[in-house]
Amino acid sequence: MKTEEKIVSKALEMYNEKGIEYVGMRELAATLNIRVSNITYYFPTKDHLVNRLSLDLNQLNSQIVIDNENITIESFLLNFKKIFQNHIKYRCLLLSFVHLMEQNKMISVRYKQTEHDRSTTLRSNLKTLVKAGYLNIEDEKNIEILVSAIALIARFWISEAAVSLRHLKQDGQIRHYITLIGCILSPYLTLKGRGQLEKVLNGL
Amino acid sequence: MKTEEKIVSKALEMYNEKGIEYVGMRELAATLNIRVSNITYYFPTKDHLVNRLSLDLNQLNSQIVIDNENITIESFLLNFKKIFQNHIKYRCLLLSFVHLMEQNKMISVRYKQTEHDRSTTLRSNLKTLVKAGYLNIEDEKNIEILVSAIALIARFWISEAAVSLRHLKQDGQIRHYITLIGCILSPYLTLKGRGQLEKVLNGL
DNA sequence: GTCTATACAAGGATAGAC
DNA sequence: GTCTATCCTTGTATAGAC
Secondary structure, three states, X not given: OOHHHHHHHHHHHHHHHXXXXXXXXXXXXXXXXXXXXXXXXXXXXXXXXXXXXXXXXXXXXXXXXXXXXXXOHHHHHHHHHHHHHHHHHOHHHHHOHHHHHHHXXXXXXXXXXXXHHHHHHHXXXXXXXXXXXXXXXXXXHHHHHHHHHHHHHHHHHHHHXXXXXXXXOXXXXXXXXXXXXXXXXXXXXXXXXXXXXXXHHHHO | OOHHHHHHHXXXXXXXXXXXXHOOHHHHHHHHOOOHXXXXXXXXXXXXXXXXXXXXXXXXXXXXOOOOOOOOHHHHHHHHHHHHHHHHHOHHHHHOHHHHHHHOHHHHHHHHHHHHXXXXXXXXXXXXXXXXXXXXXXXXXXXXXXXXXXXXXXXXXXXXXXXXXXXOOHHHHHHHHHHHHHHHHHHHEOHHHHHHHHHHHHHO
């Protein structure tokens, strides 16, 4: 493995383990048995290294494509399951989300670009689910509320799990928050939608 | 004002402004025109100082009492409004919540004690709202889902607002998340409950 | 009881030798 | 491409002045 890749992969491992803020450049270098300035050669600052991880996560998430035309409750929720699995792989980033947004210019600038796209996609998914007869939402305002609530869960589920669902394994945590999203949709489900929800939640 | 109080109040001000992690002991001391070791006299470590702020917030929140027997949708939501207003006063703590839980022993130990009480209270509030005819929730499981969803919002609303509702003023942000809680309850509201919700949301 | 001076370890960043 | 030496900042500990 090339030095650069070794740095990236070990950094992710240690950051996930101890938290980005608690793994110093010296500690990372020592574990890799290289010098700090060798890391600096590939990544001028720690922010650059962390930004690289963020780009990797973005790339991983962009591989998850959802067919908005043929969307179902099942594909909608399984899509979130895949995203949540990626979140776990890069959990250090999500656990430091607020700080990174305040401190890491590269990440915060990029985030604002993708943020808008994501809520647009989510909104469009929900509208398609309505048209396809899975959801019954008359008031447009309720779609906005759902978008807002689901976005909040998707962004902070892993932080919440870290402080209050420590006793559950990762699968269990994902199951819990997918269920939460399902149940938030639940009051708006049609009969057809309700059947699918049952199926998905049982199969998680 | 006593030195100790000056330290606490200026620390809160600067932490809220720049973030706890980005205000050093030297910077705080310089602003107060005292020496770092003078702060150390009152607060042995930065963790002690931050813990003091956390205790102050707890005390402020404990002054908000809700009469579980005579609870209504209105008092339930206005209660959250008061809590959210306290959150804004001590927003540095909530924005660094995950880190503090990992790093500050004093805070994390205390949090685990109060955490259980809070979800118990919330659960009991919801059950009383059902009994009082404001909510119609047949499945006990749905109460647990609501507790989980509302707890997540109450814990991370300010972080979410910091990254995605920057354009709104603080009142507007509070209004947004109180509305969110209201709308999550909305599908379960009885006619009596629905009327109250309208009234509260209009009066926010 | 209150405050100060000073020293130390650990963090990130940088210039430059090889 | 790799590494040494060095700098600056941060939090913390301690000895001591008043």
